[in-house]
Amino acid sequence: MIPRPLSVRLEPGATAGADVVARLDPSLPPEGYVLDLAPEGILLRGGSAAGLFYGRQTLARLGSPPPCGRVEDAPRFAWRGVMLDVARHFMPVPDVLRFVDLIAFHRLNVLHLHLTDDQGWRIEVPGWPRLTEVGAWRSSTMLGSRVHDRYDGRPHGGFYTTADLRRIVEHAARRHVTVVPEVDMPGHMQAAIAAYPELGNGFAGPVRTGWGISPHVLNLSPETLGFCREVLDHVCDVFPSDLIGIGGDECPTVEWPGGRELQAAFTAEMAAHLAGRGRRLYGWDEILAGGAPEGAVVAAWRGTEPAEVAVRAGHQVVCCPDVKLYLDYRQSGDPGEPTPVGTLLTLEDVYAYEPPDSPLVLGAQANIWTEHMESLRRVEYMAFPRLCALAEVVWSPAGRDFADFAARLPRHLELLDALGVNYRPLSGPRPEDARPDAPGHPRDLADRLAELHEMTADLRGEPE
Known part of the structure; x- marks a missing residue:
């Protein structure tokens, strides 16, 4: 709001x-x-x-x-952001510009743009044409949660030209929104490896059609490291952001002859390259394992613990814990919610979130992963009004009152109506919001918290 x-x-x-x-x-x-x-x-x-x-x-x-x-x-936090995943479902330029307008309307000032993943590569890179000729397209898309193993059988894809990306950056800058790009590496790279198999470890297959994490990762050879530097150089040429995202999350090591230390070395190599361009590395909290590079900014997503670990290690951090700020998570227990996944995350839950009190905490962002959002209208439904709540969290002082927010919200929703925003009604989902063709897989909060504790064992120095 x-x-x-x-x-x-x-x-x-x-x-x-x-x-x-x-x-x-x-x-x-x-x-x-x-x-x-x-x-x-x-x-x-x-x-x-x-x-x-x-x-x-x-x-x-x-x-x-x-x-x-x-x-x-004046705002409380300098980083008031939202991550938009355009890799799982491509979003045309006019829709991205519209989304920028909506976040600027809510005084959010960072758009973290997730440009590549196993299911699609969305950015052209000079000298590497197959990234968009092959990597930007998949033959089919999974319908609903992966536990159901359903597919629509329709090709999906798209990519942004350099001119497209410059247009997005300029549009955002005029609204005082910084676009922070992310090209995920060394994992989440199956789309790139499908285009150029020599980047991988023997895999010669298509762009991934199913959700989840691909085991097919970069091979870390000198030639592949050169590829990564070329990609980051192009990203630096297009995006003026001080921070450049390399992801660094969820990277299986089954194809590597060594252990997790190889990823730490890779991250340090990319950080040094970005430093030579006058930029800093931005990565998910997995980069803390083995020691994040000096100057790196950590996006803390695996629950609330990684933000505390990052602060203790002296790193600046952006808070985006999944159980608090993942807007692809279900909004209620109503069976009419479209593709209900993740733990329950209500409007009041988002409003109640409070980032840790530390000068190293730059702020917070909501993350919108689009496996189950095939259009901007679906993104708007999942984002609003929960994103209105986050906007108030990162702007206003601590000690907010949800009852006061709830009393002011209907008037704000009238403004969203005037803007044509497809927000979720406070009364619950409309009949047309349901997606019976794409069934979900709700998660229990206690189970997810236990899973997150296990996932962050590396940050506590425990065996994985």
């Missing part, structure tokens, strides 16, 4: 003049602003262009003419 200003002093009955003067004020926080509304006019001061942008958003929501008084506002 649009966060409430931190300090509001309005005067009922008196209205401000129509003239608006905007100016930068370096004494304010970079994304902060102050609105002084008087009968003779309005003065907007912002700590940066972003602060002025957010101030104008607030001014528009005060109505016309706005009441007199003062509004002072």
Whole structure:
């Protein structure tokens, strides 16, 4: 939701003049602003262009003419993000631009774009044409949870040209949203290996059609490491973000002659290469095993423990625990929810999430994995209004009140209606939201927490 200003002093009955003067004020926080509304006019001061942008958003929501008084506002966290997976289901450029508009409307300022995975490679790379000729397309798509082993039998794919990606980056920048790209490596690489089998370890097969984790990973030869550097060089040329994501998660080692230390060495190699380009590595919390490279930023997803581990190790961290902020997880126990997977994650659950209190915590992001979201409308249904709740978590101070949020939410949903957003109604799913052709697989929270504890044994120095 649009966060409430931190300090509001309005005067009922008196209205401000129509003239608006905007100016930068370096004494304010970079994304902060102050609105002084008087009968003779309005003065907007912002700590940066972003602060002025957010101030104008607030001014528009005060109505016309706005009441007199003062509004002072600034966000709590610098990283207010959402991860969008365009690898499992490709999202055309206009849909990505629309999604950027929606997150900017909620004062979120980071779009973490998951561009590649076992099921699809979505970014062209000069000199490697088969990445998009072959790797961007799969012959069929799994319907629902993988436990049901259903497929639709229809080809699916697509990719972004360099011009497409520059357009997305520029569109986002105008709305003060940073696009952080991710090309997952050395695991989640079956689509690339399908295009260029020499990158793998003997696998010569198609782009993966089923969900889950492929055992087919990069071979880490000098030639393959050269490929990875070329990909990252191109990504650096397209995306101005300080951080470049390499994933680093869920990498099976069954095809490697060595153990997990090979992945740590690979991560260090890619971090050094990015440092030579003036960038920093951004990776999932698996990069903590064996020691994450200096300067790396950790996306802590395997429950709440990895964020604490990252902070103790002195790394900056973005919090995105799956049981708190994975928006592909089911929203209720209603049988009409489309493809219910994961643990129950309600609107109130998201609103109640609180990142650890540390200066190393940059903020938090919601993750939208799209195995079960074949369109932007489906993404909107799963994202909103839970993403409204996260927007308030990362902007507003701690000690929020859900009852107050819930009382304000219906008015905000009217704004989403006006924007044509296909959000989930507070009353529950509509009949047309159900997907009986794509059945889910709900998980119990206690079972998932036990699984996460086992998954993070590497962070505690325990045998895997």
